[in-house]
Amino acid sequence: MIRVEGVSKTFEQRGGAGYTALDDIAFEVGKGEFVSILGPSGCGKSTLLNLVAGLERADKGRVEVSGKKVNAPGPDRIVVFQDHALYPWLTVLENVAFGLKQKRIKKEERHERAMEQIRAVHLGKFADRYPHELSGGMKQRVAIARALVMDPEILLMDEPFAALDEQTRLLLHKELEQIWLNTGKTILFITHNIREAVTLSDRVLVMSTRPGRIKKEFRVQAARPREAGDSLLHHIESQIMNTLAAELAKVAKEEYGDDYNLEKSPLSHSAVSNLGDGI
Ligand SMILES: Nc1ncnc2c1ncn2[C@@H]1O[C@H](COP(=O)(O)OP(=O)(O)O)[C@@H](O)[C@H]1O
Ligand SMILES: [Mg+2]
Incomplete structure (x- = not known):
């Protein structure tokens, strides 16, 4: 249904070299699938969604929806x-x-x-x-x-619940899952919240930053409707946290130098669900 192939996107920067927001991104979303793109803020999630929406153009690579190249927004894709x-x-x-x-x-x-x-x-x-x-x-x-x-056949959702309080967000997860189960829409969902991605999705694509790449994919084969206490969900959440901890360490090393130690760092405590102002 959605196919992204070798996509890169660089933004012009004032007086400097271009900023590579996305580098060689490739993934597919099948018809009726619920896929999340998870990553820290600034890693290029919105840019990626906008490419699929037809609101931005890739410098390299190809974005296809239902076998057709995306050049502009279309009635088959609506952004929330x-x-x-x-x-x-x-x-x-x-x-x-x-x-x-x-x-x-x-x-x-x-x-x-x-x-x-x-x-x-x-x-x-x-x-x-x-x-x-x-x-x-x-x-x-x-x-x-x-x-x-x-x-529309496809819903493109760019952090739709990010501004809501936790209780409301949980209610909306239930509501969105129900809508998805009832309608069979294809959903591409952007978030920086690990729990949200795992709770909602069939697959979670974890992005790394500078430049934005897809680092790892996690398949979430938990039963629907999802239960908050499902141990499989917790297990995948902690796997994703480990993946991102390695990413945190990489970025911190760049910033703090070689003697940086993640265990002793206050950053290790922030490697939790919410990546909003993390790496
Ligand atoms: N129109 C633009 N012009 C210049 N830089 C941009 C533009 N849009 C995004 N960027 C830069 O690209 C990077 C990724 O942005 P974005 O896709 O909004 O990230 P995210 O949604 O993951 O927070 C950021 O560093 C941002 O500053
Ligand atoms: Mg964004």
Whole structure:
């Protein structure tokens, strides 16, 4: 379904050599698969997602969706961002129906289709509310409904839950898993949170930084729906942490010199779930 082959991307830097954000990235996502790209902030995750979305162009390599080269955004791929970007002057129903209105679908049909998706994210009672009347988690659920109503084959999600508190995030994991199980959509999900990646995904691709590469792939063959206490999930989480600890040590060595010792470093305690401001 999604195929990325030998993709590199360099950004111009003011007065200096280019900055290689992505170097020789290759992976595939099968139809109906849930795949996460996990990595520390700045490693090139959003750049990679934008390439698949058709919002950026690769310098080298090829991005294909359903066998066709990606040159531009398309209706088969919809991006859900961290910042929900709902229109504040429209109600939940109007926000979700907005894309259908642009496609000139009649009001009755678009409201019917929008309500179906609003109910799928359990916001049926809030259809007439405005975004400022909703919690952060509810706004993200509206953003998901707004993407689903266009019925894309692929959802591209760029840290959609990163700004939410832990409780809300856990609820949304359940909700997204259920949506995925019910709809069979292909999902490419970006996150810097190890637990989130493992809980949600069939496969987790762990990225290294400077330049961004895919370092290792982890297959998560735990039963669905996933249970928080599943020991397989915990096992894979700790394997990923070990992989990233090696990455942390590498980066720290570059910065601190050869006598750097990970065990004695405060950094070793930060090699936990959240990589947001880590390496
Ligand atoms: N348009 C751009 N111009 C210059 N540099 C960019 C641009 N977009 C991203 N970068 C740089 O590329 C690297 C990867 O960025 P990004 O893909 O946003 O990382 P992530 O999403 O993993 O945090 C960062 O160092 C960032 O500063
Ligand atoms: Mg990003």
